[in-house]
Amino acid sequence: MLKRQLGKSALQVSSMGLGCMGLSFAYGPALEKKAAITLLRDAFDKGVNFFDSAEAYGPYTNEELLGEALAPIRDQVIIATKFGFKNAVPNEGLDSRPETIKAVVEASLKRLKTDRIELLYQHRVDPQVPIEEVVGTVKQLVEEGKVLHFGMSEAGPDAIRRAHAVLPVAALQSEYSLWWREPEEQILPLLEELGIGFVPFSPLGKGFLTGAIDADTKFAADDFRNMVPRFTEENRKANAQLVEVLGQIAEGKDATRAQVAIAWLLAQKPWIVPIPGTTKLNRLEENIGAANVVLSSNDLAAIAQALEQIKVVGDRYPAHLQQNVNR
Numbered sequence: 001m002l003k004r005q006l007g008k009s010a011l012q013v014s015s016m017g018l019g020c021m022g023l024s025f026a027y028g029p030a031l032e033k034k035a036a037i038t039l040l041r042d043a044f045d046k047g048v049n050f051f052d053s054a055e056a057y058g059p060y061t062n063e064e065l066l067g068e069a070l071a072p073i074r075d076q077v078i079i080a081t082k083f084g085f086k087n088a089v090p091n092e093g094l095d096s097r098p099e100t101i102k103a104v105v106e107a108s109l110k111r112l113k114t115d116r117i118e119l120l121y122q123h124r125v126d127p128q129v130p131i132e133e134v135v136g137t138v139k140q141l142v143e144e145g146k147v148l149h150f151g152m153s154e155a156g157p158d159a160i161r162r163a164h165a166v167l168p169v170a171a172l173q174s175e176y177s178l179w180w181r182e183p184e185e186q187i188l189p190l191l192e193e194l195g196i197g198f199v200p201f202s203p204l205g206k207g208f209l210t211g212a213i214d215a216d217t218k219f220a221a222d223d224f225r226n227m228v229p230r231f232t233e234e235n236r237k238a239n240a241q242l243v244e245v246l247g248q249i250a251e252g253k254d255a256t257r258a259q260v261a262i263a264w265l266l267a268q269k270p271w272i273v274p275i276p277g278t279t280k281l282n283r284l285e286e287n288i289g290a291a292n293v294v295l296s297s298n299d300l301a302a303i304a305q306a307l308e309q310i311k312v313v314g315d316r317y318p319a320h321l322q323q324n325v326n327r
Helices: 033-045 061-076 098-111 131-143 157-166 187-194 233-253 257-268 281-292 297-308
Strands: 003-005 012-014 050-052 078-083 117-122 147-153 169-175 197-201
Touching (some): 033 061, 033 281, 061 078, 061 098, 233 297
Parallel strands (some): 078 117, 147 169, 169 197
Antiparallel strands (some): 003 012
């Protein structure tokens, strides 16, 4: 797989990473450990070298899984993980105090079986702790060699600018896809200006853009999407038009909807690296195949024209989590 550079940082990663959250957390039961390790190693064998985790995924179990799965190939992969939630539990609120960051990094290093974290993100901006204090703490960890690059997740323009003035932000991770395009308004121009890479999560709209989810789909009891307004039965019906349009374009490219959705992201900027997640080998192969789908300017224009006619409905987070984004 071709490599991409995250902005002006020295961080070169596969043009597509693997979002690992769903292996342990959020989308129904965790994948059995042996199967998860096999999937992670298969991803590496197929060219993926960029793996995204967080202490909050599990909590803790996702980092432990990556630590075991990637140990034999540790020097050939880039690991990203995150700090920022109180006790690693999103529902308990935010905590980016310096002492917490240091403790989290020490614990993450142990779970990941490594001596450095290539990319450490602040999971959400904490309004109780000045961003300069947060980044100053990460800068110390960089000087100690425990962290190589700093990133932010779901941060707003002001916080990004302030952080970048203290320590270069290598990457921003936020949601971006054909059905969530808000980053195009302020975030993408800012990242281009400052030379910051962009790592879109949920590039397939939490599975919706694959076409595998419709108004009748029933999610597992512990599936995060049960709480997401965009996934109510009514909103799934309303948003089906986007999936239909995607299907029409995919047919013309001899590709799948998922591949077109990822290829569209890759075509936006050369410093964008999406991180689709999956628990299935066939989906992993399908997603990786998106790197070979080339969308012409005519294809991109047709998609843009179609999107103008479609209004995606439903918030992407429940209210209690929505308040933590774009700070």
